[in-house]
Amino acid sequence: MTATSTNTMKPGILRTAACVLLLLAPAGAHAxxxxxxxxxxSDPVPVAVVPFAHAAASDGAPDVAAVVEHDLAxxxxxxxxxxAAMPAQPQRAAxxxxxxxxxxxxxxxxxxxxxxxxxxxxxxxxxxxNALTGQRLLNxxxxxVPQKSWRRGAHRIADRIFEKITGVRGAFxxxxxxxxxxxxxxxxxxxxxxxxxxxENAAVAARGSQPIMSPxxxxxGEWLAYVSFEKGVSVVNVQRxxxxxxxxxxxxxxxxxxxxxxxxxxRLALTLSGTAGDTDVYVLDLATQQLTRITDDPAIDTEPxxxxxGxxxxFTSDRGGAPQIYVAAPTAKARARRISFGVAYAARPRVxxxxxxxxxxxxxxxxxxxxTLDLASxxxxxxxxxxxxxxxxxxxxxxxxxxxxxxxxxxxxxxxSVDGQVSSRLKSAQGEVREPVWGPFTx
Amino acid sequence: MKKKHxxxxxxxxxxxxxCSSKPVKEAAPAATPVPAAGSNSGVQSGGVPTVDIDQHQxxxxxxxxxPSSPLxxxxxxxxxxxxxxxxxxxxxxxxxxxxxxSGNATVRVRLEGHTDERGSREYNIGLGERRAQAVKxxxxxQGVQESQIATVSYGEERPAAAGSDxxxxxxxxxxxxxxxx
Numbered sequence: 217m218t219a220t221s222t223n224t225m226k227p228g229i230l231r232t233a234a235c236v237l238l239l240l241a242p243a244g245a246h247a248x249x250x251x252x253x254x255x256x257x258s259d260p261v262p263v264a265v266v267p268f269a270h271a272a273a274s275d276g277a278p279d280v281a282a283v284v285e286h287d288l289a290x291x292x293x294x295x296x297x298x299x300a301a302m303p304a305q306p307q308r309a310a311x312x313x314x315x316x317x318x319x320x321x322x323x324x325x326x327x328x329x330x331x332x333x334x335x336x337x338x339x340x341x342x343x344x345x346n347a348l349t350g351q352r353l354l355n356x357x358x359x360x361v362p363q364k365s366w367r368r369g370a371h372r373i374a375d376r377i378f379e380k381i382t383g384v385r386g387a388f389x390x391x392x393x394x395x396x397x398x399x400x401x402x403x404x405x406x407x408x409x410x411x412x413x414x415x416e417n418a419a420v421a422a423r424g425s426q427p428i429m430s431p432x433x434x435x436x437g438e439w440l441a442y443v444s445f446e447k448g449v450s451v452v453n454v455q456r457x458x459x460x461x462x463x464x465x466x467x468x469x470x471x472x473x474x475x476x477x478x479x480x481x482x483r484l485a486l487t488l489s490g491t492a493g494d495t496d497v498y499v500l501d502l503a504t505q506q507l508t509r510i511t512d513d514p515a516i517d518t519e520p521x522x523x524x525x526g527x528x529x530x531f532t533s534d535r536g537g538a539p540q541i542y543v544a545a546p547t548a549k550a551r552a553r554r555i556s557f558g559v560a561y562a563a564r565p566r567v568x569x570x571x572x573x574x575x576x577x578x579x580x581x582x583x584x585x586x587x588t589l590d591l592a593s594x595x596x597x598x599x600x601x602x603x604x605x606x607x608x609x610x611x612x613x614x615x616x617x618x619x620x621x622x623x624x625x626x627x628x629x630x631x632x633s634v635d636g637q638v639s640s641r642l643k644s645a646q647g648e649v650r651e652p653v654w655g656p657f658t659x
Numbered sequence: 660m661k662k663k664h665x666x667x668x669x670x671x672x673x674x675x676x677x678c679s680s681k682p683v684k685e686a687a688p689a690a691t692p693v694p695a696a697g698s699n700s701g702v703q704s705g706g707v708p709t710v711d712i713d714q715h716q717x718x719x720x721x722x723x724x725x726p727s728s729p730l731x732x733x734x735x736x737x738x739x740x741x742x743x744x745x746x747x748x749x750x751x752x753x754x755x756x757x758x759x760x761s762g763n764a765t766v767r768v769r770l771e772g773h774t775d776e777r778g779s780r781e782y783n784i785g786l787g788e789r790r791a792q793a794v795k796x797x798x799x800x801q802g803v804q805e806s807q808i809a810t811v812s813y814g815e816e817r818p819a820a821a822g823s824d825x826x827x828x829x830x831x832x833x834x835x836x837x838x839x840x
């Protein structure tokens with residue numbers, strides 16, 4: 217299940233003290249998120265996800281169907297048929313009476329069964345039936361997972377169903393990371409949280425009484441880079457999530473910020489300022505520790521983001537007055553070209569997985585919104601309608617964005633589909649959450 | 660969404676000269692997990708050990724101004740939105756700190772630059788740094804040695820005032836002069 221990771225990380229500055237692993241406080245304290253769909257398509261597709269049968273009946277059997285249904289509904293494009301309205305509880309496609317389900321207002325029926333596999337695994341079998349035609353769209357497919365990872369299995373099933381019906385690859389079997397903040401200034405506590413994309417399984421990757429910011433995933437989903445003020449000044453850490461291994465990859469004098477892994481995982485773009493305090497974009501080769509300076513000007517140049525082919529770096533610069541988006545090759549003394557026009561303020565670019573558009577923060581009239589910039593045409597389209605929206609991040613299928621907003625004065629997370637039709641809000645029971653980043657596909 | 664409390668106990672690993680890259684073994688939960696039907700208690704997607712990154716026990720911010728400094732009350736310089744220009748009303752304050760520092764060459768300060776919450780976070784790190792540098796330059800022009808001055812930017816991450824209105828924002832756009840010794 218775990219993706220094999222290419223070892224692109226040679227030992228940098230190893231922090232042995234950070235290998236102490238602490239008793240993990242209940243992650244539910246203030247790390248878990250509740251999700252509300254705030255807007256869906258006007259005609260969501262009705263789908264019946266029948267409770268999966270289990271080979272051995274047990275009270276603690278995982279409810280795979282509930283997770284699948286919740287995933288599909290969270291996309292805003294599907295609506296689950298309530299269990300009370302189900303005409304039957306078949307386990308296989310052969311037992312599905314399409315006409316009965318169509319009469320119950322389902323367009324699609326998902327059935328399945330859980331069986332024990334070898335070596336403590338579970339095999340989740342599933343079928344997808346078109347209730348209008350009776351056709352089996354997915355016929356006796358299965359997903360095998362370690363028993364305790366059944367939720368991942370359910371997310372992979374939801375991905376298969378989503379892709380089969382919409383043609384778009386599902387991103388339910390993914391993770392997000394975000395920063396959770398408790399307390400009021402000047403006494404606040406900061407946590408870096410990793411969770412499933414549905415907000416479940418929230419775990420605290422790092423915590424401290426000094427700010428944590430700018431989390432960034434490695435392309436293989438094994439590491440998070442982030443900025444920490446643990447020493448009272450900013451440093452860039454890179455942490456292996458499965459072990460807690462922590463490496464401080466940049467603790468230079470001045471600003472250390474805005475880390476971004478290159479698509480091949482071998483380099484880190486970041487912002488440095490030196491003692492002169494002039495922030496510029498650099499690229500650090502993680503194996504050789506060689507540093508390449510990309511921008512060299514008195515402006516604030518920061519927030520680098522890589523194109524998917526690793527050939528370009530997009531970044532924020534105020535060299536023209538207000539912040540705008542620029543692009544340059546990741547080489548020394550590269551010529552930078554401005555690409556955002558028509559807005560007074562554009563910052564914090566993130567590149568879509570297909571490389572064709574950017575997500576960014578635009579500011580107008582004192583409010584900030586999430587927008588997309590089409591790289592071919594230069595058109596900028598506003599997607600969000602909050603007041604202090606920021607920190608957009610693409611899902612790895614390019615269909616959704618997660619970002620940070622505010623609700624009732626507190627930081628919350630929100631998602632919006634790239635076409636603007638679907639949105640949801642994720643908030644923490646207490647404290648606030650910010651700076652979400654969507655992790656990569658790992659299957 | 661039902662909230663489910665996840666209780667995971669991890670074994671504490673000993674310090675070692677090099678970090679072991681073995682995955683952490685989970686011990687069985689010692690406390691009673693919250694029971695729930697279809698429970699997903701315990702780790703589902705692989706454990707994520709928590710790293711406690713606090714290094715300092717003492718306060719690293721808002722430290723007391725030097726005991727002999729007459730300027731304890733006036734050590735915060737405020738700025739206009741999106742600007743790092745030093746307003747004329749703070750010229751005298753900075754001059755007073757410069758006089759003290761240039762007359763006490765062993766005394767050091769840390770200039771902590773901040774912004775309000777508007778604008779992206781890393782851009783605001785840059786803006787806070789720019790503000791700290793502006794105060795640093797003003798001090799150096801008046802005879803303070805560069806070696807007496809450290810700068811740090813917290814961007815919007817350490818606000819002095821909570822709130823999303825100009826009253827709060829104006830209190831957050833600042834450089835704090837913190838005497839380190």
